[in-house]
Amino acid sequence: MRILNAAMKEFAQKGFKNASTDVIVKEAAISKGALFHYFNNKKDLFLFLYDYSIDIIKNGILMKFNDDERDIFTRIRNGMMLKIELLIKYPEIYEFTTVAYMEESREVKSDLDSRNRGLITEAQGFLYEDIDTSKFKKGIDVKRAIDIITWTIESYTNKEMERFKSLSLNELNLNELLSEMNIYLEMLKKSFYQ
Numbered sequence: 001m002r003i004l005n006a007a008m009k010e011f012a013q014k015g016f017k018n019a020s021t022d023v024i025v026k027e028a029a030i031s032k033g034a035l036f037h038y039f040n041n042k043k044d045l046f047l048f049l050y051d052y053s054i055d056i057i058k059n060g061i062l063m064k065f066n067d068d069e070r071d072i073f074t075r076i077r078n079g080m081m082l083k084i085e086l087l088i089k090y091p092e093i094y095e096f097t098t099v100a101y102m103e104e105s106r107e108v109k110s111d112l113d114s115r116n117r118g119l120i121t122e123a124q125g126f127l128y129e130d131i132d133t134s135k136f137k138k139g140i141d142v143k144r145a146i147d148i149i150t151w152t153i154e155s156y157t158n159k160e161m162e163r164f165k166s167l168s169l170n171e172l173n174l175n176e177l178l179s180e181m182n183i184y185l186e187m188l189k190k191s192f193y194q
Contacts, residue, residue, distance in 0.1 A: 002028040003035060005092070007049055012095040016046050017105040047111055050100045053093045054119065060086045062126075070132035072146070073185045073193075076153060079127060080181055084174050102162075124150060135193050145192045156184055 006027035010019045021042055025032050039045040061082045069075055087094040103112055128150075133142045160177060 003030065003038065003045075004049060004052065007045055008053070008092050008096045011046060011049065012092065012099050015099055015105070016042075016103050016108050019046075021045075043107055043111075046100070046108055047115075049096065050112065050115065053097050053100075054115070056090065056093055057083070057086055057097065060089075065126075067126075067130075070130060071135065072128065072131045072149065073189050075127050075131070076149075077182065077185060079123075080178060084178065087174070120154075137192060137194050140192055149188050149192070152184055152188060153181075156181065 003024065006024045007019075009027065010024050014020070019042070021032065021035060024045075025035050028035070035045070039048060061079065064082055064085075066078065069078065100112060101116065103109060128146055131146075136142050136145060
């Protein structure tokens with residue numbers, strides 16, 4: 001845990017490329033040999049830490065997610081609320097995963113992109129599974145409507161992630177974020193629901 005905490009802090013502050021294993025081992029109070037006993041290299045440590053962090057987030061959301069709720073907009077809103085709760089509960093994990101999600105280093109980018117595509121597919125399957133399609137307006141192509149909802153939420157999330165690059169966790173206004181998300185969800189709901 002000392003290694004993971006030290007690595008999470010170092011990667012969150014400096015990104016993959018600029019993070020130093022020397023700083024990690026000093027912070028964790030271990031030898032470099034001990035670090036490389038557990039992880040082959042910096043890349044393996046970074047990717048392990050990313051997977052570990054994502055598992056904590058996924059498990060936190062899945063444990064509290066109410067899959068009896070069949071309204072797509074309520075599901076999206078509830079999912080966002082759960083993510084915000086986890087962000088507040090685990091600020092270090094949030095900071096690290098945000099930095100990792102936007103990592104541009106060629107050494108890890110393709111691995112991260114692959115993982116992120118899988119996460120998005122998994123999340124969409126989870127969010128949209130067994131939704132109540134009877135609420136959609138007559139004549140609406142539900143699959144295409146869901147595509148538009150998905151693209152809107154993804155685009156909004158990507159825009160906010162870009163903005164977050166320049167902010168610390170303390171500078172984030174989560175209520176503002178949620179309020180803005182609700183505006184988009186309500187507009188989509190009026191467009192697609194009866």
